Amino acid sequence: xxxxxxxxxxxxxxxxxxxxxxxxxxxxxxxxxxxxxxxxxxxxxxxxxxxxxxxxxxxxxxxxxxxxxxxxxxxxxxxxxxxxxxxxxxxxxxxxxxxxxx
Numbered sequence: 001x002x003x004x005x006x007x008x009x010x011x012x013x014x015x016x017x018x019x020x021x022x023x024x025x026x027x028x029x030x031x032x033x034x035x036x037x038x039x040x041x042x043x044x045x046x047x048x049x050x051x052x053x054x055x056x057x058x059x060x061x062x063x064x065x066x067x068x069x070x071x072x073x074x075x076x077x078x079x080x081x082x083x084x085x086x087x088x089x090x091x092x093x094x095x096x097x098x099x100x101x102x
Contacts, residue, residue: 001090004083005083006025007021011052015052018052018055022049023042056069
């Protein structure tokens with residue numbers, strides 16, 4: 001979930017190369033939990049990430065209307081914030097119950 005949050009924030013911040021952002025987010029959030037095979041799969045998956053313009057179009061942005069683009073970004077911010085709250089409580093659960101994370 002934290003991966004999705006960080007990736008969406010990267011889109012909002014204007015990151016144009018989403019493959020690079022995908023791998024950056026992976027390195028920050030998930031890599032430490034994965035074995036060699038999983039790491040390789042994420043590397044391959046990063047190469048299949050569509051262009052930012054294509055993602056925005058699939059989310060409703062027509063490429064012209066600024067208010068639609070702003071609405072898509074607002075939805076991303078809302079979703080990222082909500083995911084952040086969930087991640088926080090999951091992390092607190094792990095800490096409070098002394099559950100190892102790695």
